[in-house]
Amino acid sequence: MRGAARYQYERDAYRDDFSVRYIDSDENQEAGRRLGAWYDNDRILSHDPFIIVIGD
Numbered sequence: 001m002r003g004a005a006r007y008q009y010e011r012d013a014y015r016d017d018f019s020v021r022y023i024d025s026d027e028n029q030e031a032g033r034r035l036g037a038w039y040d041n042d043r044i045l046s047h048d049p050f051i052i053v054i055g056d
Helices: 006-014 025-041
Strands: none
Touching: none
């Protein structure tokens, strides 16, 4: 679920305003492995701030 806790911060206007989509377990685990490899490769430690630039 994405955004399901938003109503806790912005109240009732967002109580049922979230999306749900099935994610295949194998694909989810592969995404986690790739993310972890990126963190290792770029030496990003837990709680390190970083910026992702998209585009030019």
